[in-house]
Each structure stands twice: as C-alpha cells, then as structure tokens.
Amino acid sequence: MKKTCELCPHRCELEEGQTGFCRARQNQDGRIISINYGKVTALALDPIEKKPLRHFYAGKNILSVGSFGCNLRCPYCQNHTISMANAAQTVSCYISPEELVARALERIPDGNIGIAYTYNEPLIGYEYVRDCAMLAKEKQLKNVVVTNGCIAEEAFQKLLPWIDAWNIDLKGFKNASYGQLCGDLEVVKRNIVSAAAQGHVEITTLIVPQRTDTEEEIRELSSWLSSVDCKIPLHITRFFPQYRMQDCLATPVSTVYRLADVARKYLEYVYEGNC
Template sequence: MYPASYYKNTVGRQVQCTLCPHNCLLLPGEIGRCQTRTNKGGRLFSLNYGLLSAVSTDPIEKKPLYHFYPGSSILSIGSLGCNLSCDFCQNCSISQPEPEAFSQYPFREPGDMVQKALFHRDNIGLAFTYNEPTVFYEYMLECAIQLREHGLKNVMVTNGFINQEPLRTLLKYIDAFNIDLKSFRNDFYRKLATASLRPILDAILTVASSGIHMELTYLIIPGYNDSPAEWKEMIRWIEDNCGAETILHVSKYFPRHKLTSPPTPTQTMELFIAIARERIHYVYPGNNPQLDNHTHCPACGAMLIEREVYRTRVTGLTEQGSCKQCQKKIKGVFNTVI
C-alpha cells in the first residue's frame, strides 16, 4: 500500500477521497468505487501503486494520438482498476478486477519504467493507458516527474473523470492527453458508465485552455449514443469551447463486456464523420480500416500524413508542422527531435 495524495479527513476516522468526482466517503477498512483506494486507520492508501497489468511499446497512433509525434513509438503501461464501470468496457479484465487479484501482478518501481523508456532510442516517452490512469495517480505522477527530467514525453489516455485540483497538478507534467467523451447526455454516463458528464466536460475545458496537446475520442455505440442530433450538439460544443482545430477520433464499437449491440455500421461512422467535418478540421475514423484516416491540410487539401493501419508517413509537413504546399500551421506537435 502507498499513501494516497488527494483526500481529507471528515468525521472521526472517516476520509473523503477527492481524486475523482465520486468523492467517496470511506470508513476504516472500506474501499472506494474504483477498488484501488482504501481507508486504513483514518488515512487513505493506494492499493495498486506500481502494480502493472501491461507494459508494451506501441505506435503513438494506437493511443490514439495522430497529431503528436506521428509515426513514433511510445512505451505504454497500465495498472488495475477504474473509477468508471462502463457496460461496454474493452479492458474489463484489468479495469474491474477483484482486489484479491492485485497480488498476481508484478511491482515495478517508477525508476524501472523510466529506465525502460530511456533504453529504446526511438521511444518518445511513456503513455499511461489501458486502464484508467487517474486511479494510479501517484505512480503516474512519479513516473512523469522523473521522465520529464530526462526530456521524454508523458501521455495520459483518460476517461476525464478527475477532479480539477489533481488534474491541474498533472498539467505540469503531461505533454499530451487523449480524453474519451463517451456521450453528450448525462443519462448515458449515469446508466452505462456510473459517472456524470459535467466533470468530464470541465476536464476537457481545463486541458483545452492549458494549451497542452489534446485529442478527443468518441466511441459510437448503436442504440445508445448514435443520435445524429445529439452528435451535432456535441460537435457545436467542441467547436465553441475547444475550437475548430480540435483533433477528434470517431471509433467503431465492437460488442464487449455487458453490451451485445452489433458493431457500429460503416454508414453510421461515415455520417458522423461528415457531420463533424462541417465544423471540426481533424476528424478521424478509428477501428475501421475501410475508412480513410490520412491527414489533409484543411486549407488547401494537400496530403500531410499518410496512415495505413499503424504505418505512418509524414509527407506533406515542414519540420515546424506547416503544410509544405500552402504553409498553413497544422495543430499538433510534429517536431521529431525529442
């Protein structure tokens, strides 16, 4: 067990975890909704510190991040637990584990991960992903601080359900975020993900206004969040609050965990992408190789980045990240020198 960072003492030896908007109240011996934090004697502890369920080097496009060092590789790690409980979770074996399962996973010091990240010459840094990194906050932060000292990059792939204070601390160390926006309806979050929409919108606003690189991901689930009217409303919100230059991934759903809806039809993906492109410059299909996911210049249409599954070629950009043909500056971080 490792001391947790964000909590306060309430009455007697009860504590309130303030890491995420669930703000769990825990009596001694109780465990939070994420299954990863417990009250021991009036102090809050992390149960998953340094327990890694996955360590793998991935293309950065797999996070997905398309405008952040395209074509590079990043060491990616995941732990256990999640503060949401999505019926459609693609990683439920590690996001919803029984606490007894934790002992099966190896402990790795943050320094081990930093050394591993430094070892491979072409690796740009460390991505916190696979399960929700918010619930291994202390470990992520320690790795990120150490990695920064070595000049490498930190990436957080998150559901965005995190309180503002811990998020603002992360902004000092995280270089790029991918944030899931699963729906524009609170009702969806309440019923299918045991969460609420507002804190996630607030997290997106905070990251967007920080200037740190951010991409958004939306998974279209037939029958649950595939209303074009709702989608238009969400796209307007993104344009108004994050700008037309936002990078948005629209992903194909496959049945997983508790949901049995059929996979997202390609026609639905095409319709959603077309609607989004009316307002947002960079909209990409995910999990669907039938659809074009190259980057074109929004000003002159020139091909900038070609992608075939995870093979990426940057062909039309200058080293400063401008279109070679018309010199438009493209949103993102393209300098390949780390």
C-alpha cells in the same frame, strides 16, 4: 475513522480498510492511499496512433503502462479484465517509477518518445502517474495520459504541467447517458477545456448503437468541442461487442462515416477508427 476520497466526483466515504468504487483506493489508518501504486498489469511499446493520438509525434512509439481499476462502469469496456478488476483478480508486478523511466529510456532506439499511462483508468492511480511523469520529464521523455477525464479539478490541475498530451474519452454528450456509466459529463468537459488551454489534447468518442449513434448528439458534441478549439482532433470510433454487451451488434461502418461527416461541419480534424 471514516475518510473521504477526493480524487474523483464519486467522493467515496470509506471506513477503515474499505476500498472505493474504483477498486484501487483504500482507507488505511485514516489516509486514502493508492493500492495499485506501481502494480503493473500491462506494459507494451505501442504506436502513438494507437492511443489514439494523430497529431502528436506521428510515426513514433510510446511505452504504454496500465494497472487495475476504474471509476466508471462502461458495459462495453474493451479492457474490462483489468479495469473492472481489483488487486486479487489481476496478475501484476511492481515497477517503481525509477524502473519504469529506465525501461522507457531503454526503448528510445526503438522509436520510443516516452510513457503513456493507459489501459485501465490511469488517473485513479494519480500518485503513480505524478511520480513517474515528474521523473520522465527530468529525462526529457514525453508523458501521455489516456483517460476518461472524470477526476477532481484540483488533482487534474496539479498534473497538467507534467503531461505533454492527453487523449480524453468523451463518452457521448448526454448527462443521462453519463449517469448510466457512473460518470459526470460536466467534470469531463471542464477537464477538456483545461487540458486544451495548456497542451495537446485529442478526443475519442465511441459510437455505440442506440446509445451514442444519433446525428443530434454528435452535432452537439462536435459543436461544443469546436467552441473550445476547432482544431482539436476528434476520433469517432466503431463499437464492437465487448464485456457485458457481447450480444449487441457492432456499429455499422456506414454509421461511423456518416457521423464523422457531421462532426466535420464543426471540427477541422475528424478521424474514423476501428473501421
């Protein structure tokens, strides 16, 4: 029986046994399930600034966990070996929510404050993030999500009470460019507004030559973000050749600093990254 996955704007209609666009959700017996549940492809203790989060427990570390799959198709993805892969194309090990929280607690002496769901697109594995985050909260651990923000409103709202901080990728400010990535700008904007109203949020925008490197676009983006809250930190980061854009040149450092100065006309906290 065909079933619609309602987790993200793609709303994939899946036949029995079929896997969705994200490569991580499947119709099994008329139910949409997460086939990457607990299948961890990356686990590391990272500085919180690497997420990047600059205004949330600066100087601390966080246990970062990722799986496989993504619901966007960014041709410059730096984690493409897991985000653009399916179960058969990755090496993973199963870590239950209970075990992940236990591992996070073990790293408290190393400056760990909690768990970051990151590396691939964590929200396509919504159920795992939810289950881990609820257990982590019980143990007074912090939950951080690094996401493209392209998730349905109902699921996003249900997660909000369990998440302490978000870093949301705002991949430009043009509907057309978001369409090229198979994303939805308006959905991301809506979720940024919701996250900012309930907790801590920081935004990352990658400056890709001939895609997101104009002053006009950064002006529109930062002006809109200021209308949400002028104190939201914005990370303007430098592009390096990756994945299907390996023949492109890296973004000039001068461009990153120039566009960061444009954003500072609207926002109090703007940081240059990867420079």
